[in-house]
Amino acid sequence: MGLVTRPARRPEDSSAGDLELIRRLQAGDRTAVEDLYDRFRRPAFALARRVLADDTLAEDVLQDVFLTVWKSPHAFDTARGSFASWLLAMVHHKAVDAVRREESHRRRQTRVEDDLRLTEPVSHRDVEDEAWDRVVSERVRSALQALPAPQREALTLAYYGGYTQREVAALTGTPLGTVKTRMLAGMRRLKENLGGVVVGSALGSALGTAVEGGTR
Known part of the structure; x- marks a missing residue:
């Protein structure tokens, strides 16, 4: 059986x-x-x-x-x-x-840590660097305000928010290609208004990270 x-x-x-x-x-x-x-x-x-x-x-x-x-x-x-x-x-x-x-x-934790570093006593930072950072920050803020709203939105999210191009596209409901075009056009206008040195040292590094992250 x-x-x-x-x-x-x-x-x-x-x-x-x-x-x-x-x-x-x-x-x-x-x-x-x-x-x-x-x-x-x-x-x-x-x-x-x-x-x-x-x-x-x-x-x-x-x-x-x-x-x-x-x-x-x-x-x-x-x-x-x-x-x-x-x-x-x-x-x-x-x-x-x-x-x-x-x-x-x-992201919030990173921003808090960055804020803490920025608010350290002046004695622990180079006074000239601090003054230069303030000048650059004000010039960048003014230059961003002069951009068309779509370009300003994309660059502000990248510069102040630390978002990649793909994340900016998701947050704004905009195609990735359109976001790339807006950021490129905005960067060109900023370079014209600010000069290559300022853009390269302040805004360029932040947006460079956004571009690299967004193209992966």
Whole structure:
């Protein structure tokens, strides 16, 4: 007599199990949350970890997702796809949001550190350099104000915000090629108004970083 093997689990079996699980969640069955975690924890964590590259942040995303499903199980619509796809799409969305928050936090921290360096006692800085920086900053600010609004917006985001060209395009809802054209035209006008030395030493380094970051 040959060995009896278990039949392979069919995809529809999995879908049926998912639908039963969401029905239990919608009915307020608290044990369904544990079953939800057991059923989807591994694929959800793997997806969040791949986006975030951080175990702790990935776990935070999972907790947020499972809590959201528990609080709003009726948000799932069977007409829009499978429950698994819906859940993993939520994981991906929240993981991307977490990446953006972390990046925003790093930017703010960098700016605070830069501000602290700029406000150090004068005795720790070269007086002539400090005076020159103020002159350059005022000249750059005045020259930027004289530019057309689209060019001014793009260069201001790059110079003061530290954003790359791609990030400027995303923030302004403008095609990347248009952003590049605006920044190039703006730089040419600034060079005419400020002179190559000022642009090269102050604005050029910041915008050079933006251009390099935006073309990758």
